[in-house]
Amino acid sequence: MAAEPNQKKVVVNFxxxxxxxxxxxxxxxxxxxxxFAKVIEFLRCQIHQDTVFLxxxxxxxPNPDELINDFLEEKYRNSVLAKFAIRSSPSDPETTTRI
Incomplete structure (x- = not known):
């Protein structure tokens, strides 16, 4: 996830x-x-999952086509906390709810 030399860099904390x-x-x-699509793709590769909720x-x-700078506000400075989860399979006994 390298940036161009004169580009403002943002720290993403997953x-x-x-x-x-x-x-x-x-x-x-x-x-x-x-x-933002680049962040999503990077995370998908890191955790080896096809579906990631970020x-x-x-x-x-954010919309995957949105630029990272566009949704940063001054209060966040140059850092973003990105929480993520994955969708578990319906057959997973730990996540299946019986009705």
Missing amino acids: QSVANAPKLRQSKFKIGGNEK YVNSVFS
Whole structure:
């Protein structure tokens, strides 16, 4: 997730929730002019999952075509907390609810 030299970099801090696997390294830098889709694809590769649900600052999930700088506010500075979860299979006994 390297950025161009003159680009403003943003630190993305990934935090797993629910049954999502934890990352060995949770903080990564990416250029602010990159699309959010690049963050999603990077995370999918890191945890080896096809489907990832990713929320920024526990509030919203940006459009994959949106630039990272576009949804950063001054209060977040140059850092984003990205919580993620995965969808478990319906046959998984730990997550299946009986009705």
